[in-house]
Amino acid sequence: MMLNAENRKTALLLIPIILVLAGYVLYPSIETTIESFQRDGTATLKNYGDFFGSKASSNLEALWNSVYISILSVLFSALIGVPLAFIFNRYDFPGRKFFSGAAIMPIVLPSLVGVMSFMFLYGEAGLVPNAFKDLFNLSKVPFSIGGVPGILLVHAYTMYPYFYMTCSSAINNIDPSLEDAAYNLGSNRWTVFWKVTFPLLTPALVAASLLVFMVSMASFSAPFLLAGGFRVLSLQIYFSKINGNLEMAATQSVILSVVSISFLLFMRWFQNRRDYRMASKGIGAHRSEVSNPFLKWTMVCLGIVAMIILLLPHATLLILSLVPEGTWTWQIYPTTFNLENYILLFKDTSIWDPVRNSLFMAFVASLGCFAFGIITSYALVKRKFIGKNLLDILVMIPWALPATVVGMNLILAFNKPTPFSFGQTLVGTFWILPLAYFVRFIPLVVRSTSAVLEQLDDSIEEAAQNLGAKWFYTFRKIVLPIIMPGVLSGTLLAFVQAVGEFPTSVLLYTLSNRPISIEIMNQLRMFNLGQAAAYGMIQVGLIAVVLFISYKFLGVKSEKTM
Amino acid sequence: MSAVNLSNITKKFGNVTAVKELDLKIEEGEFFTFLGPSGCGKTTTLRMIAGFYYPTAGKVKFNDRDMTTVPPEKRNTGMVFQNYALFPHMTVAENVAFGLKVRKLERSKVKEKVKEVLGKVRLEKFIDRQVSQLSGGQQQRVALARALAIEPDILLLDEPLSNLDARLRDEMRTEILRLQRDYGITTIYVTHDQVEALSMSDRIAVFNEGRCQQIGTPTEIYNDPVNDFVAEFIGETNLYNVAYENNRLHCADLGMDIQVEEPLDERLRNQELKISIRPEAVKVSDEEITGLNVLRGKVKIVQFTGAAVHTLIELSKGVQLKVTTLNEGPFTYLQEGVEVVLQLPPEKIRVVPSIRERA
Numbered sequence: 001m002m003l004n005a006e007n008r009k010t011a012l013l014l015i016p017i018i019l020v021l022a023g024y025v026l027y028p029s030i031e032t033t034i035e036s037f038q039r040d041g042t043a044t045l046k047n048y049g050d051f052f053g054s055k056a057s058s059n060l061e062a063l064w065n066s067v068y069i070s071i072l073s074v075l076f077s078a079l080i081g082v083p084l085a086f087i088f089n090r091y092d093f094p095g096r097k098f099f100s101g102a103a104i105m106p107i108v109l110p111s112l113v114g115v116m117s118f119m120f121l122y123g124e125a126g127l128v129p130n131a132f133k134d135l136f137n138l139s140k141v142p143f144s145i146g147g148v149p150g151i152l153l154v155h156a157y158t159m160y161p162y163f164y165m166t167c168s169s170a171i172n173n174i175d176p177s178l179e180d181a182a183y184n185l186g187s188n189r190w191t192v193f194w195k196v197t198f199p200l201l202t203p204a205l206v207a208a209s210l211l212v213f214m215v216s217m218a219s220f221s222a223p224f225l226l227a228g229g230f231r232v233l234s235l236q237i238y239f240s241k242i243n244g245n246l247e248m249a250a251t252q253s254v255i256l257s258v259v260s261i262s263f264l265l266f267m268r269w270f271q272n273r274r275d276y277r278m279a280s281k282g283i284g285a286h287r288s289e290v291s292n293p294f295l296k297w298t299m300v301c302l303g304i305v306a307m308i309i310l311l312l313p314h315a316t317l318l319i320l321s322l323v324p325e326g327t328w329t330w331q332i333y334p335t336t337f338n339l340e341n342y343i344l345l346f347k348d349t350s351i352w353d354p355v356r357n358s359l360f361m362a363f364v365a366s367l368g369c370f371a372f373g374i375i376t377s378y379a380l381v382k383r384k385f386i387g388k389n390l391l392d393i394l395v396m397i398p399w400a401l402p403a404t405v406v407g408m409n410l411i412l413a414f415n416k417p418t419p420f421s422f423g424q425t426l427v428g429t430f431w432i433l434p435l436a437y438f439v440r441f442i443p444l445v446v447r448s449t450s451a452v453l454e455q456l457d458d459s460i461e462e463a464a465q466n467l468g469a470k471w472f473y474t475f476r477k478i479v480l481p482i483i484m485p486g487v488l489s490g491t492l493l494a495f496v497q498a499v500g501e502f503p504t505s506v507l508l509y510t511l512s513n514r515p516i517s518i519e520i521m522n523q524l525r526m527f528n529l530g531q532a533a534a535y536g537m538i539q540v541g542l543i544a545v546v547l548f549i550s551y552k553f554l555g556v557k558s559e560k561t562m
Numbered sequence: 563m564s565a566v567n568l569s570n571i572t573k574k575f576g577n578v579t580a581v582k583e584l585d586l587k588i589e590e591g592e593f594f595t596f597l598g599p600s601g602c603g604k605t606t607t608l609r610m611i612a613g614f615y616y617p618t619a620g621k622v623k624f625n626d627r628d629m630t631t632v633p634p635e636k637r638n639t640g641m642v643f644q645n646y647a648l649f650p651h652m653t654v655a656e657n658v659a660f661g662l663k664v665r666k667l668e669r670s671k672v673k674e675k676v677k678e679v680l681g682k683v684r685l686e687k688f689i690d691r692q693v694s695q696l697s698g699g700q701q702q703r704v705a706l707a708r709a710l711a712i713e714p715d716i717l718l719l720d721e722p723l724s725n726l727d728a729r730l731r732d733e734m735r736t737e738i739l740r741l742q743r744d745y746g747i748t749t750i751y752v753t754h755d756q757v758e759a760l761s762m763s764d765r766i767a768v769f770n771e772g773r774c775q776q777i778g779t780p781t782e783i784y785n786d787p788v789n790d791f792v793a794e795f796i797g798e799t800n801l802y803n804v805a806y807e808n809n810r811l812h813c814a815d816l817g818m819d820i821q822v823e824e825p826l827d828e829r830l831r832n833q834e835l836k837i838s839i840r841p842e843a844v845k846v847s848d849e850e851i852t853g854l855n856v857l858r859g860k861v862k863i864v865q866f867t868g869a870a871v872h873t874l875i876e877l878s879k880g881v882q883l884k885v886t887t888l889n890e891g892p893f894t895y896l897q898e899g900v901e902v903v904l905q906l907p908p909e910k911i912r913v914v915p916s917i918r919e920r921a
């Protein structure tokens with residue numbers, strides 16, 4: 001029967017997908033799980049005993065810290081993001097468009113670079129506290145960030161865009177006539193908000209909360225730079241690994257994975273549940289013009305102040321990147337500015353090497369994501385087969401797993417020769433990092449590709465087939481060109497994120513493939529803030545260019561880029 | 563050009579039977595229409611001919627070649643999709659050329675052919691347009707041109723006009739017929755619009771719930787429906803239950819025996835029966851009529867539609883009769899409320915088996 005030919009095609013597509021997922025996602029996770037049940041070569045539950053037992057209370061403490069920091073991060077991000085979304089989408093006042101564009105600026109800062117700029121600004125030696133000290137002639141800095149408040153501040157700053165963007169699009173999807181109907185039935189503003197608007201926003205709020213919770217459970221850079229003696233789980237994994245206690249690192253990874261994957265499953269369930277999202281189309285948000293002049297200008301002023309605070313990290317990064325090495329030692333403010341840090345990139349190979357490494361490895365990884373993403377999305381969206389749901393979950397797992405865990409998994413899987421590494425030991429070689437980046441960013445490309453593929457009507461492919469085109473010809477000439485914008489925007493995003501990736505890099509780098517983020521840490525350690533900032537600027541510049549291209553040429557909205 | 567032969571086709575999706583035991587032969591060059599209500603299996607049948615579905619049982623043949631499991635790209639059918647399915651990233655010319663390039667035609671030949679076909683559908687001017695910049699009717703023509711360009715053995719059209727407004731639909735109907743005659747191509751047309759089916763087709767197959775009810779020319783289908791479903795689905799009709807007893811057809815609703823021209827077919831005698839008479843076949847008058855099947859009633863509603871006048875007549879409590887007369891001037895219209903005499907001419911009455919449950 002011909003049906004078998006269709007099935008054969010599907011099977012042919014699925015074989016590479018399953019091999020890759022099994023080899024680089026499933027197998028490493030399994031190795032980690034096995035390792036977590038071992039102590040000195042024998043199977044045991046001891047590691048878990050140590051984790052939960054009284055002996056190592058530090059682990060439980062770290063788990064608890066991770067959880068409560070994540071909950072507080074959700075709360076603070078929501079407190080900033082949701083009101084901003086309301087103000088910018090419901091009220092019209094001078095500069096609204098500009099402010100709403102600037103409100104998503106935190107997303108161009110890779111996490112390590114973001115934390116670094118916060119340290120430059122508000123840390124012990126930061127510009128702002130020292131400016132206060134200078135202005136008021138104090139004997140020591142009046143405040144500085146660090147520890148839990150520092151982590152929370154950075155989290156709120158980097159994660160509120162999740163709330164801002166999901167809420168903005170939800171608000172714009174609410175049919176204004178619903179609220180009008182409620183007013184018409186005699187409700188006041190308060191009732192309308194709580195009884196109509198808020199329930200309609202609930203799905204978006206829940207989705208954003210889950211997302212922020214997962215991201216902050218996985219957060220590595222902020223605790224790494226700011227925690228001091230404070231323990232969180234993602235950091236504990238790193239310390240266990242550094243101390244050579246791989247079994248404990250594995251145990252901690254398993255526990256963090258369990259939390260993250262349950263969240264992934266919960267999120268899937270939540271999004272697939274029928275919700276009361278609106279079907280009515282083509283309704284723009286109706287914005288009320290703020291007419292009271294006092295209120296209007298207060299809003300504008302508040303907007304300006306908020307923008308300054310939001311963009312201060314970017315500005316600081318730019319300014320510090322112009323400060324040459326050795327010119328800012330005891331002074332409160334830097335005094336010399338020039339382009340030396342950038343010029344050195346081209347002159348000094350030891351400074352250029354990390355950039356080249358990062359670019360090359362990110363390129364290789366995103367090329368892999370590109371090819372793998374296209375095949376996988378196509379199979380998931382357009383083909384029928386048993387176990388599709390399972391494959392879908394498997395593909396999304398690298399997204400749910402914290403980067404530290406992905407790193408640990410790869411270490412435990414490839415610190416010995418395996419068939420998946422063609423009989424090589426990958427750990428300690430150049431190729432382990434591109435592999436890590438590839439695994440990390442598969443879901444990004446799959447998601448952006450699936451989104452466009454779902455838009456592609458099945459009859460388009462059928463029409464080509466009907467005109468005599470074979471499957472592969474149709475795929476090349478019809479499907480690929482149509483979905484290319486979505487694939488490219490996902491791939492570009494994967495590329496820039498790989499360039500900025502810190503947690504897996506710090507676990508897996510070697511001398512030969514030292515990427516930018518590692519070099520930033522080195523420069524910070526040597527107090528060469530200028531060079532570190534210059535590296536940061538390269539990443540920010542790349543991200544900005546990619547977002548611009550996606551927006552301008554690929555027609556991708558900023559909220560899709562999360 | 564090919565004849566299409568479907569023998570004993572069944573198609574199941576899980577436990578839904580979309581098409582049941584379908585036997586059908588479509589002649590070379592014929593304009594053949596699948597007509598039926600929504601969900602009756604028309605698209606499914608068409609897609610089995612195009613090769614997008616394979617039948618659960620039965621055979622699909624083009625001429626004498628068994629095509630049952632031949633993949634769609636090897637069938638040389640030209641399909642026009644309901645949503646056109648134009649390739650959005652190509653121009654009009656590229657869309658039309660697609661099938662020709664697949665067939666590895668020379669570049670100059672492709673160009674020539676594209677020009678010719680676009681000329682046929684009167685779109686030469688738009689040859690380099692992006693398809694997204696065309697109106698609905700123009701997109702429809704591109705879809706047609708694209709299907710015709712490959713000189714298909716069979717042209718398949720799945721409700722090609724349902725996305726167009728009424729005027730454009732009329733225009734495209736003529737256009738499609740003209741092209742079909744020009745190319746002399748075997749054409750299968752899917753619609754649930756009976757006017758479209760009656761006015762365009764050489765023959766029609768009427769579907770209901772996965773079964774083909776009747777195959778015939780438009781006049782056969784209209785004048786000699788095989789059952790009450792077909793009678794009611796195609797055009798307007800008056801249906802009444804009748805009982806066959808002692809060589810007579812008794813109609814309880816009308817309260818009389820009905821006389822028909824021909825004696826009842828042996829095979830029908832044990833079935834539930836109905837009589838069907840078209841509204842335009844009923845004779846109506848405000849004077850006495852003599853002859854068979856004469857009834858009395860009272861005019862309830864008169865509806866003027868231009869060329870014709872529809873009159874609803876109440877015969878007795880709850881029993882009504884629709885009558886259509888040609889508009890022959892204001893004096894001929896009946897007044898609401900007046901008593902009239904009616905006749906159901908025996909030669910116009912059809913006795914059909916009932917396949918629908920009694921209301």
Ligand SMILES: Nc1ncnc2c1ncn2[C@@H]1O[C@H](COP(=O)(O)OP(=O)(O)OP(=O)(O)O)[C@@H](O)[C@H]1O
Pocket residue numbers: 575578579580598599600601602603604605606607754
């Ligand atoms: N791919 C499918 N999977 C499952 N059921 C299907 C599928 N395609 C069609 N069906 C079912 O088969 C039956 C016939 O569908 P089909 O599309 O052939 O109807 P149709 O006559 O074309 O109706 P319409 O006029 O609405 O287009 C329907 O009950 C439909 O739900």
Ligand SMILES: [Mg+2]
Pocket residue numbers: 604605606
């Ligand atoms: Mg259909």
